[in-house]
Amino acid sequence: MALFRAYADPYKEVEQPFQQLMSWALPKKLSSDSIIKRAAGAEGVTGYLKALLPSQAPQLIGFQYKRRTYAPMVIENIGEPLNSPVASNGYYTELLVPMTIATLTALDRDDIQRIAAPGTDVGPAA
Numbered sequence: 027m028a029l030f031r032a033y034a035d036p037y038k039e040v041e042q043p044f045q046q047l048m049s050w051a052l053p054k055k056l057s058s059d060s061i062i063k064r065a066a067g068a069e070g071v072t073g074y075l076k077a078l079l080p081s082q083a084p085q086l087i088g089f090q091y092k093r094r095t096y097a098p099m100v101i102e103n104i105g106e107p108l109n110s111p112v113a114s115n116g117y118y119t120e121l122l123v124p125m126t127i128a129t130l131t132a133l134d135r136d137d138i139q140r141i142a143a144p145g146t147d148v149g150p151a152a
Contacts, residue, residue: 028123036117044106044121050085051101051125086130094141102126 028047032039088097103126110121133141 028125030118030121030123032113032117032119036113036115036119040118040121044118044123047101047123047125048104048106050087051104053084087127089127096127096129096141098130099127100130102128 030040030043084100086098086100088095088099090096105124107122107124111119113119
């Protein structure tokens with residue numbers, strides 16, 4: 027979960043950071059074509075892969091939590107609690123955002139030691 031709280035300006039302190047987080051969580055682009063249409067015009071293996079996986083993946087992110095840096099990651103799922111308090115201008119004054127974050131690769135013992143090492147900001151090996 028991520029907590030956004032406004033002390034002076036709900037738009038700058040809650041709304042803008044939340045919109046940025048949402049943009050990282052969503053695919054960069056969804057396909058406007060159907061799978062059937064793409065497969066019919068596909069050429070070779072590449073064409074069929076594009077037909078089956080037509081959208082572009084979301085933004086890769088990294089984050090630091092309790093002196094540990096995790097990267098590369100993607101936000102798999104994100105929510106917007108609609109019952110959060112708002113200011114008179116309609117912007118949230120506080121927003122507790124539930125989300126699911128996942129690695130793009132499996133982690134091994136070396137990755138965990140590197141993540142947990144004091145003074146390092148290195149995520150999983152590339």
